[in-house]
Amino acid sequence: MVTDVLGLGEWRARRDAFDAAALAEKLSMLRTASNWIRRSILTTIEGAGLGHVGGDLSVTDILVTLFEGVLRINPAEPGWPLRDRFILSKGHCAAALYSVLAHSGYFSPERLAHFAAPLSPLNGHPNRRKVPGVETNTGPLGHGLPVGVGCATAARICAEDWRTFVVLGDGELQEGSNWEAAMYASQCDLSHLTAVVDRNRLQQGASTEDTNDLEPLADKWRSFGWETHVVDGHSHVELLAVLSRAPGDRPRAVIANTVKGKGVSFMENGVEWHHKVPSAAQVEAAIKELS
């Protein structure tokens, strides 16, 4: 895919405006962006006939806050060596990531209509060789944090100040590879690494607590040596504060409490909406709610 130059111009102007704005204005911009992304997720999934709508809607405000207000990126040059790295470890929420990347100007939003279509670069899970803005190919769970640890280690070895952000699902914390990575990040004091857990409390078939209990989750991260914060994962003000905070001396974990299906009343907290595809009528009703 080729970077969309028009979209980029829009992103640049928006980021400049964001940086110059007062907090209230920033929050308003983030709300507007989140609303756009949620609509995009719904129509993208409806069009493709597949997707993971529940987790897409729970992670939306985290992605929006990062891409609109935090990440040092340049969509005109996705391979810019000094960019911040963003990794969506829960790669099944590709429709949310693609929507955010399109919104940031990495490619035209019109491309979203090709999500999961035959030969489309927009596969059901992200591919870095086909989609600008994707740093590594995710999909199998428990892969993003180790790769993020590698990115943060590379920045350290090269004495560069770019940061690495990894967004994880809560269910995927049942994969042991995350804890291998968590131990090592702590061992190395990887201060420029932030892991954000989309804590929506539901995995594919049931709640995380009825499957393989994650709690006490914050204590787990703290015991692994991470500077740990617990925030409302739908509060842009809380997300912006914690994600834009300067690096400390430890790797940082942000447990973002979220609601699966957030923003659509009949999807919220419904385990069946993990990968159920909404009908046209349901999408219409959902978009009305978002309006």
Next chain:
Amino acid sequence: MSKQDSSIGFDCRVAFAEELVSLAQADPRIVAVCNDSVGSSNLVAFRNAFPGRLVNVGIAEQNMVGVAAGLANGGLRPFVCAASPFLTGRALEQIKADVAYSDFPVVLCGMSPGMAYGELGPTHHSIEDLAWLRAIDALAVIVPADPAETRAAMRWAVAANRPCFLRIGRTKVPAVSPEGQVFEPGRATVLRHGNDVTIVAIGTMVARALDAAQQLAQQGVEARVINAASVKPLDEATILAAARETRGIVTVEEAVVQGGLGSAVAELVSQQHPTRMRILGVTGFAPTGSASFLFDHFGLTAANIAGRAHELLRSH
């Protein structure tokens, strides 16, 4: 029984360690990644020369391979150095998704592969690695036969800028590579000419294949010996020429007989120039014994290679 003495020859890990330091001196992007394997991967000299460029993640292979992918994302050129059974078995999904599918220039170095760990048993043998890794798209699978080829393959890997797996032997081997040979992927080396039968071998088995050819020559059979270090991509032209010009192909590898070198050759010739084959390798979990004992146990000896070549010719 093999007449070969396993105490004679070279440990490819020594050449590997020296070459890694040399490459790292020339290229500041090169880093080493290991899993508490500084000693077993011979990384002490690297650590002493470049302490800030050694990433030792501890005993955590999944993290190790993911970290290597991330280091490559950050512009570095990681050599992952770990015992082959644990690198390939424990981190197979990371090799597939994070390295090969993500297309990062990570050099995966499977140390002490095959049955090098002898008496430590099948948990520590890496005999399935070739079958597993051959099935992964975009990943080159290279099995050097001696120290010179090990060095040449490493130099190629740095320049190639692609995902690759190098199998770095611990079992001592004699030098078999022609002087000054440059490694090229997809190019095999014909080490001995002959038109009666062909022996295609890799790694530790190349020297044994040459010995087998000598034994065959004493019996009036001229064997062509091919070192197919580049198991993937395979040198199709050289293998097909052997299929056309000789009366059969014997493959020999220190790996299971399913999915490795023998399978690669069979996949090719069965479709393009069918010929008789014998696939020699490891046929099951090994009993207790040294690597040398296990080579004998599984018939990975010059005498048995020659015998199977004879038997193949007789079966015509």
